[in-house]
Amino acid sequence: MSAEVSFGRKVRRDFFATPLDSVITLAFSALLIYLLYGVLSWGIFNAIWGGDSADVCRADGAKHGACWTVINVRWRLILFGLYPYEEQWRSAIACMVILVTAVLSCIPYFWTGKRLALTWISGFAAFYLLMKGGILGLPLVVERDWGGLSLTVFIFSSVAMIGMPMSIVIALMRRSKLPLIARPTAFLIDVTRSLPLLSIMFTAAVVIPFVLPQWLQGDKLYRIIIGFAIFFAAYQAEIIRGGFQAVPSGQEEASAALGLNYWQNLWYIMLPQVFRAALPPTINQFVITFKETSLVVLIGFFEVLASGAAAFGTAEWKFAYKEVYVFVGLIFFVFVLSLSRYGAYLERRLSVEQR
Amino acid sequence: MTNATDIAIKITGMNKYYGAFHALKNINLEVKKGERVVVCGPSGSGKSTMIRCINRLEEHQDGTIVVMGTELNDNLDNIDEIRREAGMVFQHFNLFPHLTVLENCTLAPMLVRKESRKDAEATAMEFLEKVKIPHQAEKYPGQLSGGQQQRVAIARALCMKPDIMLFDEPTSALDPEMISEVLDVIVSLAEDGMTMICVTHEMGFARNVANRVIFMDEGEVVEQNSPSEFFDNPQNERTKEFLSQILGH
Numbered sequence: 001m002s003a004e005v006s007f008g009r010k011v012r013r014d015f016f017a018t019p020l021d022s023v024i025t026l027a028f029s030a031l032l033i034y035l036l037y038g039v040l041s042w043g044i045f046n047a048i049w050g051g052d053s054a055d056v057c058r059a060d061g062a063k064h065g066a067c068w069t070v071i072n073v074r075w076r077l078i079l080f081g082l083y084p085y086e087e088q089w090r091s092a093i094a095c096m097v098i099l100v101t102a103v104l105s106c107i108p109y110f111w112t113g114k115r116l117a118l119t120w121i122s123g124f125a126a127f128y129l130l131m132k133g134g135i136l137g138l139p140l141v142v143e144r145d146w147g148g149l150s151l152t153v154f155i156f157s158s159v160a161m162i163g164m165p166m167s168i169v170i171a172l173m174r175r176s177k178l179p180l181i182a183r184p185t186a187f188l189i190d191v192t193r194s195l196p197l198l199s200i201m202f203t204a205a206v207v208i209p210f211v212l213p214q215w216l217q218g219d220k221l222y223r224i225i226i227g228f229a230i231f232f233a234a235y236q237a238e239i240i241r242g243g244f245q246a247v248p249s250g251q252e253e254a255s256a257a258l259g260l261n262y263w264q265n266l267w268y269i270m271l272p273q274v275f276r277a278a279l280p281p282t283i284n285q286f287v288i289t290f291k292e293t294s295l296v297v298l299i300g301f302f303e304v305l306a307s308g309a310a311a312f313g314t315a316e317w318k319f320a321y322k323e324v325y326v327f328v329g330l331i332f333f334v335f336v337l338s339l340s341r342y343g344a345y346l347e348r349r350l351s352v353e354q355r
Numbered sequence: 356m357t358n359a360t361d362i363a364i365k366i367t368g369m370n371k372y373y374g375a376f377h378a379l380k381n382i383n384l385e386v387k388k389g390e391r392v393v394v395c396g397p398s399g400s401g402k403s404t405m406i407r408c409i410n411r412l413e414e415h416q417d418g419t420i421v422v423m424g425t426e427l428n429d430n431l432d433n434i435d436e437i438r439r440e441a442g443m444v445f446q447h448f449n450l451f452p453h454l455t456v457l458e459n460c461t462l463a464p465m466l467v468r469k470e471s472r473k474d475a476e477a478t479a480m481e482f483l484e485k486v487k488i489p490h491q492a493e494k495y496p497g498q499l500s501g502g503q504q505q506r507v508a509i510a511r512a513l514c515m516k517p518d519i520m521l522f523d524e525p526t527s528a529l530d531p532e533m534i535s536e537v538l539d540v541i542v543s544l545a546e547d548g549m550t551m552i553c554v555t556h557e558m559g560f561a562r563n564v565a566n567r568v569i570f571m572d573e574g575e576v577v578e579q580n581s582p583s584e585f586f587d588n589p590q591n592e593r594t595k596e597f598l599s600q601i602l603g604h
Contacts (some may be wrong), residue, residue, distance in 0.1 A: 062575060226542060253412050254449035258463035259438040272453045350453075 032284055042066055043326070054316045070320035071327050074311040078328065081147015081302035081310070087139060094130040095150035097123055098157055113267075120161055127154060132235075143221040147302035149331065155225060155303065156291045160286065162229040167236035168271070174241055192234035200227045200294055205299045224299055236285055243278030244270065276350050283343030287336050304328055358484060362421075363388045363411060363519050363550045369402060369418030371574075378404050378576045382418070388518075391535070393561040393582075394554045396571035403446075403555045405571070406521045409552070410441045423518055437541060439467060442512030446524040450496035450503040450510045456483065456507050457492040460514045468515065476480060486540050488584030506540055513544075520544065522553040522587050523595040562586055 005013070015025040046065025048057050050072065057067035071078070080088045100125030104110055110119055131150065134140035146154070173185040192200075204227030205220050217223065247270060255265040274281070297306035308328040312321045364386040371379035379401050386392055394402045407413040409420060411427060411434050420427040422437045451459050470478070483489045486506035488499075490491035496504050505525060512520060522541065526534045538560050545551065545564050555561065561582055562570050563599045568585040570578045570593075578591045586602075589595045 006419070009514060052508065158568060180496075246449075250445060250447050250449035251451065254443075254445065254451070255463075257438060257445075258440075258511070259435055259467040265467050268466065273451075287520055333383055354371040 033061075054320070057320075064263075066323050067320050068319050068323060069321050070312065074317065074324070075193070075327075076325065077311045078115035078308045079148045079303065081149075081151060081307035084139070084141060084145065087089045087133070087141060090130045090133065090138065090141075091146075091148065091150045093126045093186075095153055097126045097130065098150070098153045102157060102331075113202055120157075124158070124161075144300075146221070148307045149304045151296075151301060152290075152293050152303040152305075155228070155296060156290050158225045158290060159228045159232050159293075162226065163236060163289075163334045165233035166229060166233035167240055170233055171240040171244065174237060175244060189234045189237060192231060193238075195231075195281070197231050197292060198298060201230050201295060201299055203227060220299065221301065224296055224301075227290075232285070232289055236282065239278050239281045239285060240274060242281070243274035243276075246271045246277035279343065279347055279350070283339060283346075288337055290336060290339065291332065305332060321354075360424075361379040361387050363390070363423060364552070365419075366405075366409075367419045367421075369405075369408065369420060371401075371408060371413065371415045377416070378574050379408070381578060384569070384576065386519075386550065388550050389548050390550060391563040391566050392552045392569060393567070394569045394571060395556065395558070395561065395597075395601075396577075401574040402571045403523050405554055406443075406523055409521060410438050410443055412443075423592050426478060426571055431500055435467075440517055441465045441521055442515055442517035443521045443523065444505070444525045446527050448496070448501070448508045448528070448581050450504055450508055450511070455493055455495055456480045456488070456499070459496065459507060460511045461505055463511070464514050471480050478516075479510070482513045483507070485513070485543070486510045487536075501529045502532060502536045505537045506531065506532075506567045507550060509537075509540055509544075518550060520549055520551040522551065522555065524554050524556070526555065526557060556601065558586070570597065572597070 016022045042065045046063045049064055049068050051069040056069050080091045105119055173181050176182045201224050204223040209217055209221050255269045294305045295301055298303045305328055309323045312324045366382050366384040369382040396402050404413055408415045423440045425436045426431050427437055457479055461475035464475040486509055488503055526537050542564055564583050569580050572593050578594045
């Protein structure tokens with residue numbers, strides 16, 4: 001096929017080749033335009049942007065589109081949840097710290113064990129100090145009051161950071177040549193995967209306090225994160241096991257013949273190739289995990305979706321739930337889209353090397 | 356009588372089983388330092404399995420294997436020692452696809468021999484020069500032809516400065532026009548006096564380069580002789596049949 005096909009001809013060829021094609025094309029174009037118009041007229045053309053109370057939207061003669069005033073007035077509740085109002089700047093910086101840490105660790109320069117570990121340890125330490133306070137003149141804010149976007153981002157990145165190494169260890173145990181290790185590991189993976197995430201969170205939040213001594217329990221938030229991380233690791237371990245199976249056996253033989261030991265082979269030969277092979281499902285798992293953080297609301301934490309619900313949960317704003325959900329939806333969209341695009345970038349980059 | 360220190364590899368009474376299948380039957384083989392041994396035989400005869408036993412890619416069940424004075428047993432230090440002394444080249448190259456040609460060559464010297472990056476890179480360039488692809492050092496294996504990849508694989512093995520090279524059908528996966536470029540490299544190694552065992556179907560190479568040709572069939576060493584005797588005057592019926600099949604057309 002020639003690359004020199006003109007735009008007009010291409011459109012005719014691809015969309016208007018037969019009368020039936022033309023009808024389908026026109027019908028779907030009309031539907032698309034109708035839907036787009038509906039969304040735009042609600043969200044933009046007939047929307048109300050400014051103002052500082054719900055009255056602007058309820059006044060006679062006010063436009064009947066979206067009332068973005070609610071975001072104007074309530075955005076701090078959505079982004080920071082129950083975090084004390086005067087201290088919300090700390091939550092904002094903490095959130096930025098985790099985001100910067102995440103972005104930094106996406107840059108190839110940081111892809112050594114030492115640099116990654118250092119970045120994340122300092123990232124989490126800064127987050128914890130800022131959020132919790134209690135030193136350096138920062139008032140104490142207990143975990144129960146953390147909320148909004150920074151809680152979502154914190155839970156997600158903690159689960160990923162704890163769950164990822166855990167999943168590698170589990171995958172290696174699952175692949176062990178010793179049945180005494182491989183079989184129970186397989187069983188535990190299956191058990192964890194067959195439980196709903198919610199029941200694991202409830203167990204971590206509510207049941208564990210009856211079982212563990214006080215000093216080992218930690219805050220409810222950390223118990224939930226660990227339970228969530230175990231759940232994540234069970235799935236991710238199977239993804240990584242698939243990655244191991246995708247690496248040809250000749251790789252292990254070549255590294256053995258060169259005299260590399262088990263750990264050198266694992267670190268320098270296997271894992272880089274395993275992650276390449278497992279990249280698309282791994283990104284998928286990250287996306288799912290990011291969205292599943294919303295479940296912590298059921299244990300009483302106000303992550304961003306829950307604090308969004310709180311934002312329209314007053315008599316004044318209860319009509320504005322659509323606007324708030326669209327806003328929170330956009331936040332999720334930006335995060336998940338960046339994750340997906342980063343995954344696509346990685347795949348492109350790695351396939352250049354592999355080819 | 357050969358002096359014990361002249362022996363590179365000594366295999367005595369080696370047997371290997373895969374479950375009930377008797378893959379290698381009472382193998383006895385002695386390779387002197389500097390000797391070039393070609394192993395041939397029909398597929399499934401155990402020739403690859405035999406050389407893979409020498410560096411423990413396969414485990415033998417009884418008999419002894421001694422490589423450069425080190426006995427191959429369950430002692431991991433001995434296995435490591437032998438793997439350092441014996442370089443291996445595989446049928447399917449087995450280059451590390453995520454590393455550049457240069458990194459393929461420097462990884463093991465840096466990790467196993469603890470060489471500095473600078474030294475390892477200098478050695479690597481020297482051997483890439485020897486296999487005639489120094490200008491591809493920054494490329495990834497997937498960007499090279501099969502023949503080039505196999506030459507990199509040879510360079511990678513040489514970078515560990517092995518005393519012995521084991522070639523497991525080094526040209527069997529190559530397109531015909533690339534076979535000679537790889538064989539040329541192996542010939543130049545032979546000229547340098549490298550001890551080598553080469554499993555191959557390249558009978559011209561065997562005749563010109565080997566000191567000794569070994570014929571294996573059904574897990575046994577059936578016949579071994581100097582190349583001229585082996586090709587011109589084979590003793591065993593199975594050898595004659597194999598040679599007529601492989602040289603007959």
